[in-house]
Amino acid sequence: MISATPTAAGLFATVLAAASVCGAEPPRPRAARLFAAVGVSTGSDAARAGERAARSMLAKFRAAARRPAVAIFLDRTARGSAKAGGAIGDRVRDVCGAPTYGSGGRIGPAGVTWWAKRDREPTFLVLGLCGAAVAVRPYVASGASPSDKPAAEAQARALGRQVARPGRPAAALLLGGLTGETGGAFLAALQESVGSKMPLLAAVGAPGDYVYANARAAAGADGHRVAVGQLLLVIEGDFAVATAGVVSRNVGDAQAVLAEADTVARHAVEALAASPCRAVLAVSDAGRLRASALDRPGTERARLCAAFGRDVPVFGCFSFLQAGLDNRGRFSVGRERLMLVALGDAPPASRPGGPRP
Amino acid sequence: MTIYGRTLAAACVLALCGCEPKQPGPGPATRTAEPARRPAPGLLAAVGRSARAEPAAAATEAAGQAMAHLRAAGVRPAGAIFLDRAADTSPKRVTAIGRCVRRLTGAATCGHGTTPTGREPAVTVLVLGGEGIDVRGFATSGALAGGDPNDTAAARALRRARAERGDALGRQISAAADGGIVLTFGALDADAHASFQTALHKRLRGGAALAGGVGTRSDAVYLPGRPTSVGQLAVVIRGPVRLAVEPVALSNRWNAAATRAEARAAMAAAVRRIAPSRPSLLLTFGRDEHNALLADRAGDVPIFAVSCTGQAGTDASGKLHAGTGRLIVAALAAQ
Numbered sequence: 070m071i072s073a074t075p076t077a078a079g080l081f082a083t084v085l086a087a088a089s090v091c092g093a094e095p096p097r098p099r100a101a102r103l104f105a106a107v108g109v110s111t112g113s114d115a116a117r118a119g120e121r122a123a124r125s126m127l128a129k130f131r132a133a134a135r136r137p138a139v140a141i142f143l144d145r146t147a148r149g150s151a152k153a154g155g156a157i158g159d160r161v162r163d164v165c166g167a168p169t170y171g172s173g174g175r176i177g178p179a180g181v182t183w184w185a186k187r188d189r190e191p192t193f194l195v196l197g198l199c200g201a202a203v204a205v206r207p208y209v210a211s212g213a214s215p216s217d218k219p220a221a222e223a224q225a226r227a228l229g230r231q232v233a234r235p236g237r238p239a240a241a242l243l244l245g246g247l248t249g250e251t252g253g254a255f256l257a258a259l260q261e262s263v264g265s266k267m268p269l270l271a272a273v274g275a276p277g278d279y280v281y282a283n284a285r286a287a288a289g290a291d292g293h294r295v296a297v298g299q300l301l302l303v304i305e306g307d308f309a310v311a312t313a314g315v316v317s318r319n320v321g322d323a324q325a326v327l328a329e330a331d332t333v334a335r336h337a338v339e340a341l342a343a344s345p346c347r348a349v350l351a352v353s354d355a356g357r358l359r360a361s362a363l364d365r366p367g368t369e370r371a372r373l374c375a376a377f378g379r380d381v382p383v384f385g386c387f388s389f390l391q392a393g394l395d396n397r398g399r400f401s402v403g404r405e406r407l408m409l410v411a412l413g414d415a416p417p418a419s420r421p422g423g424p425r426p
Numbered sequence: 427m428t429i430y431g432r433t434l435a436a437a438c439v440l441a442l443c444g445c446e447p448k449q450p451g452p453g454p455a456t457r458t459a460e461p462a463r464r465p466a467p468g469l470l471a472a473v474g475r476s477a478r479a480e481p482a483a484a485a486t487e488a489a490g491q492a493m494a495h496l497r498a499a500g501v502r503p504a505g506a507i508f509l510d511r512a513a514d515t516s517p518k519r520v521t522a523i524g525r526c527v528r529r530l531t532g533a534a535t536c537g538h539g540t541t542p543t544g545r546e547p548a549v550t551v552l553v554l555g556g557e558g559i560d561v562r563g564f565a566t567s568g569a570l571a572g573g574d575p576n577d578t579a580a581a582r583a584l585r586r587a588r589a590e591r592g593d594a595l596g597r598q599i600s601a602a603a604d605g606g607i608v609l610t611f612g613a614l615d616a617d618a619h620a621s622f623q624t625a626l627h628k629r630l631r632g633g634a635a636l637a638g639g640v641g642t643r644s645d646a647v648y649l650p651g652r653p654t655s656v657g658q659l660a661v662v663i664r665g666p667v668r669l670a671v672e673p674v675a676l677s678n679r680w681n682a683a684a685t686r687a688e689a690r691a692a693m694a695a696a697v698r699r700i701a702p703s704r705p706s707l708l709l710t711f712g713r714d715e716h717n718a719l720l721a722d723r724a725g726d727v728p729i730f731a732v733s734c735t736g737q738a739g740t741d742a743s744g745k746l747h748a749g750t751g752r753l754i755v756a757a758l759a760a761q
Contacts, residue, residue, distance in 0.1 A: 188578050218680075257680035316675035319748045321589075321620030356750075359581055360618050401677040403751040 101200035102414050103308045104135050105348035107382040108195045109184040115146040115157050115173065118193035123164035126195045137197030139205045140165040141302065142281075143244070143386055144173025145182050146191040155295035158281030161195060170207050170302055171195075172244035174278025180355040180387040183370045188358060196384040198348065201415065203306035207282040208232060211296030214248045214276035221251040222258040228301055229262020235305040240312075240410045242350055243271035245299035246278030249390060255299070256392040256402045264400060267303065268312045270410045271402075272352035273390035307415045308347070311340035312394040314401055314408035320360040330369050330407060334376030336396045337411040344413035346377045351385040351409035358387045369407075377411065385409070469556035469667055469760035470501045471707035473728040477548045481510070481519045484549035485526035492553040493531060495728075503553045505561020507609070507661055508537030508648075509732060512547045515539035517646045517654040524648035527551055536563030537648045538611045538659050540641030542714070542733065552707070552730045556760065559665035563649045564598045566591050567657040569613055570622075570643070585621050588614065592622035595660050596629025602662070607669040607758070609709070610638025612658035613645035616736035620748035622658070623738040627746045634662075635669040636746065637756040639711040639734025666761040670699035673739040673747035673754050676716070689719045689753055696757040699742060703759035711737045712753035720755065 108126025112118040119142065130137055142161050144154070154173055162169035182194040198205075210228045215221035232241070241263050247255055252273045263269050280300035313336040315329045338346065353369060363369060370383055377383075393408030395401045401408070474491030478484040485508065496503055508527050510520055520539040528535035531553055542548075554561055570588055599608065608630065614622055619640045627636055640658075647659040663669075674692040678684050689712075697705055708729045710717045717731035739754035740746050747754075 188581075253680045257678055260678075316677070316751075317749060318675075319620055319624060319746050321618075321622075321624035321748050322746070356617050360585065360620050360749075362582075362585060362621070364578070364582065395677065399677055403676070403679060405675075405749045405751065 103198070103201040103203065103306065103347040103412060104130070104133060105196060105198050105382050105412070106130055107184070107384055109182070110193045111190060113147055113191050115144050115153065115193060116160050118146050118191070119144065119157050119161045119195070120164055122193040122195040123161045126197045127165060130197055130199070135199050137165055137167045138199040138203050140167050140169040140195055140197050141205070141384065142169065142171030142193065142195045143182050143384070144171060144193050145176045145180065145185070145386060146173070146193055147176065154279035154281050155284050158295065159285050162283065162285060165195070165197065167197070168205065168283045169281070170205060170283060170300060171281045172274065172278055172300055173281070174246055175275045180274065180389060181366055182386045183351065183366055183383050185366045188364050188366065194384065196348070196382060198304070201307040202237065203304070206303040206305070208301040208303070209280060209282050209296060209298060211298035213297065214246060215251045215255065218251060218254040221255040225255045225258035226262055228299070229259050232263050232266060232301065232303060234266045235303060237305045238308055238310050238415070239267040239303055239305035240310050240350070240412070241267050241269045242302045242304060243269065243299060244302070245280045246274045246276045246297070247299065247390065248276050252390045253402055256390070260392065260400050260402070263301070268310060268394050268410060269392060270350055270352060270408055271390070271392035272386055272388035274388055309341055309344040309413040309415055311337045311411040311413065312409070313337040313340065313411070314393045314395040314406060316395070316401060316403070317354070317357050317405040317407070320357050320405050323361040323363050326357055326361040326363060327369065327372050330372040331376065333396065333407050333409060334373045337409060338376055341411055341413040342416070344416055346381050346411050346413045348412045349373060349377055349381055349383045349409055351383055351407070352391045352393070353387045353407045354391055354405045355387040355389060357405050357407065469554070469559060469706045469758070470496060470499055471728050471758065472496055472553050473730050474551045475548055477546055479547070481522045481549070482526050485523040485551070486530060488549045488551040489527045489530040489553070492551050496553055496555050501555040503531045503533035503555045504559040505534040505663070506531040506551060506553045508535070508549060508551045510537065510539035510549050511542040511733060512539065513541060515541055515644070515646060520646040520648045521654040523549055524650070524654065528650060534561050534563065535650060536659060536661055538641070538645050540645045540733065550730065554663065556665065559663065559667065562602065562662050564595060564660045564662065565647050565649045565652065565657050566595050567655045569656040570615065585618060588618060588622040589625040591658060592625030593629050595658060596626040599660060599662055600629060603664060606634050606662045606664040607667065608634045608636045608638070609661045609663070610636065610658065610738065611645070611661070611732065612640055612647050613643050613656045614640040614658060614736065615643055616640060616750050619736040620738070623748040624746060626660070627740070635671055635740050637669065637671045637709060637711060637739040637754050639732055639737040639754065641734055667758060668700060668703065668761055669756055669758050670696045671739040671741065671754060671756045672696040672699070673737070673741055673752055675747070675749070675752050679716070679751055685716065686719050689716055689755070690723060692753060692755040693720050693723055696755045700757040700759045703761070705757035705759045707758040709756040709758065710753065711739070716753045
């Protein structure tokens with residue numbers, strides 16, 4: 070016979086459990102993990118290609134029941150202008166329904182995106198990011214490319230001074246056009262201002278490239294949201310950031326170039342440790358692509374994806390000038406480089422709502 | 427007019443006429459400079475430099491400075507390499523300099539002319555002497571200019587042409603003898619010279635230490651017995667000598683302190699690798715401002731600085747480094 074009368078021990082256990090529940094912290098909402106996807110489209114009509122790429126990216130977000138918090142695009146479809154860039158960016162922004170930033174310009178000497186099927190194929194690439202408190206702060210330096218080294222350094226320092234130290238893990242991505250010699254001086258000076266706050270990754274196109282910073286959101290267009298110039302995007306959130314990079318030993322040796330892509334990707338994966346990689350921002354050199362007889366941008370991208378995972382979106386391009394932190398953590402700027410920033414899930418200990426030590 | 431003056435005038439007249447005494451050689455593209463004369467003990471290298479505008483005068487002054495060192499040591503020259511940096515480098519000017527250097531040194535002479543990238547024009551002459559040392563030049567002719575940058579097929583064809591050019595130069599060198607030290611100079615697009623250097627290195631089957639660079643697309647190269655023209659030059663040094671090459675890809679050439687540290691570390695590494703021998707010559711291939719960083723670091727060891735926009739060099743393991751934005755430092759010593 071089973072007694073319905075509670076025993077003393079049972080009562081004590083119930084009271085203890087109730088006290089325990091009352092004393093516990095309320096359950097915190099688990100932050101959405103970082104999610105990223107790219108959309109790519111080919112074609113010379115930048116506006117249409119941009120729209121198609123944005124829809125392609127959006128479809129991947131919908132399939133994952135997510136919405137992009139921010140979109141970043143690279144327009145390598147034609148020689149861009151600030152005027153055309155505004156309309157293109159606005160169209161992408163309308164499709165994405167999220168703050169949109171990007172850069173566009175000349176295909177050819179200044180490079181192609183990672184997703185072009187062949188060298189000099191016009192492509193429009195859009196990256197969407199969401200979750201993990203992802204936010205992007207844009208800083209625009211408008212105007213023609215600085216004509217000399219002191220002017221370039223002054224412009225870079227002025228841009229760098231605006232950048233606040235982020236409260237969360239962050240990476241800075243510089244897009245836009247610069248000339249070779251002054252571009253290097255610009256990036257070296259920018260690193261001095263920004264490098265102590267977060268890792269900097271830069272893909273420099275040709276002078277005259279346009280940059281777009283969420284133009285329609287800007288109340289009363291001030292003429293600086295869509296401009297010829299440089300765009301520094303500070304991407305911050307609750308995620309892990311790993312950097313890697315290398316200067317090619319011999320840009321004429323295709324096998325050496327591909328082996329370097331393996332090494333760089335492996336280094337970034339190791340730096341992320343247990344955090345799964347969710348997105349890769351990578352820049353390579355147009356000369357590295359062309360001199361090595363690779364010809365197809367996908368060849369090098371495939372090596373990166375093999376290390377990071379086939380589903381991990383790779384965003385970036387083959388550019389005229391690159392900058393970033395190399396495998397030794399040293400700032401490196403110039404040509405013939407492969408530089409990347411990998412974004413992964415935040416380690417469990419630092420994740421809001423995650424298990425605590 | 428003195429005898430010296432008459433000789434100089436005669437050389438200038440010959441240069442203006444475009445005449446060049448013919449010498450026997452394996453073919454129009456593979457003419458080698460004359461063999462080394464009576465050998466001298468050890469390895470001695472001397473560098474002379476002149477900033478005079480007139481080519482014959484500059485060559486005479488630079489070669490005279492270098493030869494003074496060899497005469498003082500009682501060493502006969504085995505070979506001479508000259509570099510002409512002038513705003514108006516032309517085959518005619520380079521020929522005039524080459525003839526002057528060759529006449530004054532009496533040794534196998536080769537060289538090239540390029541346009542300076544910022545520093546003042548100058549003629550620099552390197553003279554090498556020593557027992558069993560053989561200096562020979564090999565050249566290929568013709569410019570390899572860039573085509574339409576938006577034409578992928580044209581770019582691919584050009585890359586193939588550069589590789590074929592490197593392979594052809596490598597075949598010439600291999601046909602003459604195996605091994606040796608190869609210094610490359612000449613006219614190529616800096617952005618894409620790597621395919622040329624890679625093919626050359628491949629053809630040499632890694633059997634040669636290589637250091638060098640390219641100037642501009644219109645650099646003229648000089649070898650006696652062939653018309654001076656736009657092309658590529660390989661100088662092969664054979665004999666009881668060793669070359670330690672230290673290629674460095676400069677991480678941030680816009681940061682003077684970082685670049686200086688990397689350049690000095692490369693020089694120290696090259697000197698360390700040639701030890702226990704003391705270097706007889708230091709070579710630097712890089713941009714002018716990077717070469718200048720090492721000018722005062724060589725002490726009493728002569729330094730031969732080559733201004734180039736694209737650089738190449740083999741490292742300690744024999745792997746070729748080639749591209750732009752590099753500094754190649756090499757130490758040459760007797761075995």
